Amino acid sequence: MTSKRVTLLDVAKHAGVSRATASLIVRGKTTIKDSTKEKVLHSINELGYVYDRVAANMRSQTSTTIGLIITDIANPYYSELLVGVHNALDEAGFNVFLGTTFDSDKKQVALISTMLEHRVGGVILCPVSDSSHGTIERMRNMDIPLVHAVREIPPLNVDYIGIDYKYGATLAVKHLINHHHRRIAFIGGTSESSAWQLRKEGYCTALTDAGIEFDQSLVIESSLTREGGRSALKKALLNSIPPTAIFCFNDLVAFGVMQSLRDEGLTPGKDISVVGFDNVKEATLSNPPLTTIESFPRTIGSQAAEILLQRIGNPNTSLQRNILQPNLIKRST
Amino acid sequence: MTSKRVTLLDVAKHAGVSRATASLIVRGKTTIKDSTKEKVLHSINELGYVYDRVAANMRSQTSTTIGLIITDIANPYYSELLVGVHNALDEAGFNVFLGTTFDSDKKQVALISTMLEHRVGGVILCPVSDSSHGTIERMRNMDIPLVHAVREIPPLNVDYIGIDYKYGATLAVKHLINHHHRRIAFIGGTSESSAWQLRKEGYCTALTDAGIEFDQSLVIESSLTREGGRSALKKALLNSIPPTAIFCFNDLVAFGVMQSLRDEGLTPGKDISVVGFDNVKEATLSNPPLTTIESFPRTIGSQAAEILLQRIGNPNTSLQRNILQPNLIKRST
DNA sequence: CTGAAAGCGCTTACAG
């Protein structure tokens, strides 16, 4: 910066009032005479004064930013979640500090530190699959408001917003069973995450209810990307009795699976049925349109933000655990 | 916060060194004896000290955050751009402060103020279509490093990274002409933005080169969303001589156009050709796969970040203007 | 390496 920053004291001098008065005015207190208020506002314009919220927050030990830690921005599920968070925070005058872990615990640890160093007022964390317990414990010791979203981490004494993955998985698999499938693969994700375990439970429940035996060789883990879906499908087709239907961890994986099916000369929805999870916007447009489970990422984002704001406002409110019920969206696959 | 924050002075006392020494150590200066360094690091762990980067930045008049202002997070083009920015900044130890304008100038003005109030070290701005000149002027007066991305704003004395929209549009329209189309609509966007004007120029150039007369009634503006594309297509079909091909402002609009075509009982790529712009990942998966123009959002993001970091490092480097050349990606539409 | 002091730009509390 070449020019020196204009301070509140400069403004006060220019307007001929005290610094204390100027401070009250910039913070919008109403106990000031209109005439002096106008003088000060005029000086602010004249001098091009910019309020230094950082200094103010530091002095008053408050914060107007919150940290959002997600695993992958390139996943439209998280874009939608981000939109929800963003909208809810905007209204409350909070700003978002964004971090992406790419599902690495090391990165997650580093990000949490960075957020704390930047004095965020709270954190919305979508934990990585194998979060180290130490990090979370550390955050709790810091007394910084924290809400988990999308995935849960074992010590459940923290606010959480997510959806009922088990029920969602049951819906998806029952749908396939209703279409007379008996060899149904479960593809994508890692068995370390709660979101995976719950889906697996739902998958098993649906199979059991239909009297179908569980077959471990039909469960294939993968990274949560299109690429993960592609390679996992290739493995699935090598099975001695290949599946006739695929339940995918999420839509992104399902897109990969569908691409891979086409590579193999198979038509998704005809030769092999596919069900996704999330109902990202692209699911309408895929070829053919993807049958999937609606999981409300935007709502999760906005509710996570609201829970966090509540806790920032009053750290002693009772713990919240909000589980949304998903729906089946039938399309052509 | 219930517990008082542990300060550097607490650490210094605990380790039996001076505050100045402790300060040098947390900042990783190497001029300190290893034995005392270890003592201090041990105390940091013991006390659970968290470095207050905000206080440090304030004292030293620096900043380790940069502001990123985009128009729409829900657009995968911007998600990709965000990934690029994020990656480049991460490496340099910078953090991103995110803001979304939803293409509203009012919101943009508010966001720039917020960013300045939070003392960002610089801003990457993807300007809204009709940016008010005053805001930009104000930023320049603040002497804060600024780079424009994606769209340009008239006074060109600021770093810019974008792609050659005119050339991209020419590629797209020539492609359609090569497939024997003569009635080609240009759908989406608003005529106020440079990115629109340049596409229009390219569109006109391609028409003129082929001896096709320009027809204003085939140019239909819309918001840059799927919904915008849907409604714009409906208008296009009401034309007395309807188009046989559509050049869309971006892929999102193209997806809307394709949905709308299906609603009308028409098959994209067969009854009416469609070309998009951006080559978002979903373009591979759409039904049918979308022919489009590759426009490198991730590269734009990372280069914008790098240019900004350069300028923060040395405010006097010469102005950069980086225009990438797009490619045509032929698929089935 | 230490120790005391000043200052980044603000808010807070208080006597007038």
Next chain:
DNA sequence: CTGAAAGCGCTTACAG
């Protein structure tokens, strides 16, 4: 409303 002072947690500069 004013004015002077203290303090948020750090860095900086300087004498020892």
